[in-house]
Amino acid sequence: MPTHSTLQRRLLLALGLMVSGMLVGCSSFERQWRQCQSYAYPDREIAGCWEGEWHSELSHRAGRLRAIITKDGENSYNAHFRSTYAGVIPYEFDVPLQVTENGEMCSFEGEEDLGRFIGGICTYAGNADDGTFQATYITGDSDHGSFELKKVQECSQRCVAGMMITQQP
Helix, strand or coil: CCCHHHHHHHHHHHHHHHHHHHHHHHHHHHHHHHHHHCCCCCCCCCCEEEEEEEEECCCCCEEEEEEEEEECCCCEEEEEEEEEECCCEEEEEEEEEEEEEECCEEEEEEEEECCHHHCCEEEEEEEECCCEEEEEEEECCCCEEEEEEEECCCCCCEEECCEEECCCC
């Protein structure tokens, strides 16, 4: 049977590994976020950097939310989200967006398994234009709420097909 000091060392090691993992994930997203901000996206394009908040109607909780949206194909995008829970716990997840253009507005919807921590299967739908992104979601554990984001405007190159491509001056 492990001694009390052995259990403490294991607990500290596990905590250290968890914190290290969070920092590595944080630095990866932060690096991508800085790169994304150095690009400008064409008007009427939802690809780019977005920031705002998520709100849960069930728990009445909310948190910061940022997204890096890249174009994967003709009508498909990937949204890489980074959110905070309880103001300090970071969480990242990716969701595919199937987009239908309606004039200056794009509608999107999809479904993704975000894992047990965030509620399992998440179904979402919303609208976006070149400046606002609004969506509602429902998760497998009955949580439901909304995302509201604004596009970050400090950009000078475009992102097409998931790759950063330099815009010629």
